Structures are given as structure tokens and as C-alpha cells.
Amino acid sequence: MTAKDTNKASGSRGKRALILTVMIVAVTFFWVLMLLYTNLPTWAMAGIGLLCLLVLSLATAWTAMAFPSRSKP
Numbered sequence: 001m002t003a004k005d006t007n008k009a010s011g012s013r014g015k016r017a018l019i020l021t022v023m024i025v026a027v028t029f030f031w032v033l034m035l036l037y038t039n040l041p042t043w044a045m046a047g048i049g050l051l052c053l054l055v056l057s058l059a060t061a062w063t064a065m066a067f068p069s070r071s072k073p
Contacts, residue, residue, distance in 0.1 A: 012066050013063075013066045013067055016062065016063040016066045017063055019059070019063070020059050020060060020062075020063045023055070023056065023059050024056060024059075027052045027055060027056055028052075030052075031048060031049060031052050034048060
């Protein structure tokens with residue numbers, strides 16, 4: 001891997017980490033707003049919460065793919 005490839009990979013990692021951070025804040029804020037300002041039943045809020053967890057877990061996996069794996073010597 002050349003220095004140019006390393007710099008490109010580190011930029012990708014940084015962008016993905018930033019996107020993940022923004023998603024965590026935005027999705028959590030959205031769910032809390034839904035919880036406080038709507039009259040949805042409990043089962044609907046639980047479904048929205050599970051959907052939020054699914055979105056955040058997929059975003060975390062997508063971000064983790066940008067980081068190199070550790071190889072055993």
C-alpha cells in the first residue's frame with residue numbers, strides 16, 4: 001500500500017466516522033422528539049426504536065469496514 005492509498009483510506013475512515021457521529025445524534029434526537037411530542041402507542045414507538053437501532057447498527061458496520069483488520073503475524 002502506497003502513501004497515497006494510505007492517505008485516501010484515512011480520509012475515508014474520517015468521513016465515515018463523521019457521518020456515523022452525525023447519524024447517531026440525528027436519529028436519537030428524532031426518536032426523542034417522537035417520544036415527547038406524539039401520541040403514538042407504545043408498540044409504534046418500540047417499532048420506531050427498533051428501526052432506529054437497525055439503521056445505526058448498519059451505519060456502524062459500514063463505518064467499521066473502512067478500518068483495516070488486524071492480521072496475525
